[in-house]
Amino acid sequence: MNQREFEAVIRQPAAIRYEYFIKKSADYEEVWGLYNEGWATAQDDLGNTLIPFFPNEKFAETFAKKEWAGFTPKRIDLDHFLENWLPGMKSDGVKPSIFPTDIDSAVINVDTLREDLEAELEKY
Structure with missing residues (x-):
């Protein structure tokens, strides 16, 4: 990804960044969090x-x-993430904050996130 694409993506509204997250996470079969002696919250x-x-x-x-x-x-x-993280987050009442920026974030229900990721993975 070049700098131009990077800057274009972070300027998008939360809903568009969420769609980008779903597509890229399925493409690369990974998600990224922030860690320092525990996960960022x-x-x-x-x-x-x-x-x-x-x-x-x-x-x-x-x-x-x-x-x-x-x-x-x-x-x-x-x-x-799908098999362990999402069920654990759901049972703990923790919500995913997808692709937060300085402006906003897509706060999504765990089940919706799972369904969207699985639907995208079915395309492959």
Whole structure:
């Protein structure tokens, strides 16, 4: 991915970045989180715990700042994400925050994220 594509993607609204995340995660069979002696989390306005996920290392690295300064990108295999992460997040009441930027994020229901990823994977 060149710098031009990178900048174009991060300027898109959250819904478009979510679609990009789904396509790229299925393409490369991975998602990226931020890690530093534990996974990065955030809170929404209602106090719900969110975990940020990104479609690749460069995006994750770019947004490892502010409350996530000192965190580094860490790859998560997509099968492991679908089979372990999402069920665990659902049982813990944690929501995925997909592709957060300085402006916004797509906060998605765990089941919706699973369905969208599985639907995209069926295309391959």
